[in-house]
Amino acid sequence: MSKQKRIAVDLEKIAHLVNISIPVLCLVFALLGYFVSFYFHFLTVGFVLLTGLNFFFRHVQKKHALLSNFGLVAQLRYMLESVGPEFRQYLYSSDTEEKPFSRTERSEIYQKAKGIDSSSAFGSQLLFDEYEIKLRHSMFPKNKKDIPTYKLVLGEERGIDSAYTLKKTIMISAMSYGSLGRNAIQALARGAKRAGVVMNTGEGGFPKYHLMEGCDLIFQMGTAKFGVRNQEPTLNEAKLEALAAHETIKMIEIKLSQGAKPGKGGLLPKEKITQEIAELRGVPMGKDVVSPPHHEECVDIASTVKFIRRVQEVSQLPTGIKLCLGQDQELRALVREMKSQSVFPDFLSIDGAEGGTGAAPKSFMDDVGVPLFHALPVVTRILIEEGVKNRMKLLCAGKLINPGKQFMAFSMGADAVYTARGFMLAIGCIQALQCNKNSCPVGITTHVEHLQGGLDIENKAQRVVNYVNSLEHDHIEMLAAMGESSVRDLTFDHIYWEGKY
């Protein structure tokens, strides 16, 4: 049987041909330049440079085997690979398959933020036959007029004067100056002020840019205690007291761990420590700052509870803790120790392991920590079983960007929800996945001036307001459909989760 001949592209042969052709063409143009017209030497010069480049790829550089073996043609592979994410996002990925947020999910937020209709038609794009969580509506929907205004008082259990009343079900999750640029922080803070939502400062030290717009703030104290630390990362009570005295700082959140990298402290490289950041974070310049994996004061369960009480006493503000759930029994032990010391945080924020803008090792981002919709039922069950559900408010975060997901969290026991990326999308995030590279093309997670220049603070602040208003509108619609008066009335009975509820 004769061997069948096919027309096929043999890249190796093409590369070989190109490698020979470049110097040959160089010679051809040199001859044309000499005998026909000197203008041909423009091409001679170009091909001399290409010959040099090809020689460099093949015989000098040692980093890339592909370039060594094939020369210039292999460079095409790197060029195509570099634009791959954009091609996949714009052309090849379907509306529902991108991660972490699909185009369908992002479009809903963009439409809400722009104040335009976000309804869709002809059926859901989701895989309805697959394993999914759904919300259960009521046969007897409520009249929207009968739904009272949402109100949640944090700190009321301790009876403190500075108890804070949340008037919206959603909050802007922790994003520091550092993770976000100046303009993005100001746009979010201005929008938060107008929309009446509270904003978490993240662990970026003194929240200079958050404070500029006058919105209500939750000051987050990470393990490095930026802004309220001594030379060592221990609590400086005087600094905390001074910070808590700011009129717009309404609450303190002690971060025990975060969803992006639970159990791991961050690293602030010395190259990124500008004069301003050194001042805001209270750290020296010219030295890497390593955030410890846990608070210096919190070495075990008992000392952690003592530290919560210490911060509550110093700050005189509603004080809560934030953690990403790891081992259930550790949380149960923590709650029991709270009962034994009679010290309770005013709120408990559960961060899902879905990650966020925080840069983290991939293994931590992908494989460490319990995802929110698995953690939240466990936490709620522990709080109920230990009889302390009414001693603290339960907040949560983790990809809760749209009303449906937020209602699932409410049904699993949350009293209010955080979202960071929802608000980032609202101010124009295009999911370029460059948060850790200081090159965010829409100027949100970057400090590069010309990139930040495109982010108009006033325009984006209005989008924050629109997003909040649209979410609130949808929350009321959904509450009415589920026949309840408040998101706090939602329970596991309102969830359909195959095999679970």
Place this chain on the structure above:
Amino acid sequence: MKKQWIWSGIAFFIVRFGLALILLMAGFDKITGGQMSVETFSALGMEPYGRHIIGWCELICVLLLSTNRWAHFGAGLTFSIMLGALIAHVTVLGFNIQQDQGKALAMFLVVFFGSLWIQWMRRQDLPFVGESFQ
């Protein structure tokens, strides 16, 4: 170490602006039709378009070399022009132009090696090859 860094920074600054000054004069002379430029490009059979093209390219080099951020691109373009000049001198013009005692040749060598040196100093920023030096 720090002292060495300061001196290399000063040298880099001097070479950048030295080249920019030479190219500014050369480019201006070509665009305005200086006698020597016209004669040179006539000999090459590129008068007047070639003269204008090279003249404007040299002025673009001046602009790029004047900025710290784009200096290596300016040096790259300068080096390309110098390659063309080298071909011209080797194949057509020779090196003793109008009996100038080799002044033009000296100027050529300064610009040729100066532009190479700038690229070497900024080798990590060069497109395609920069990564290999990191």
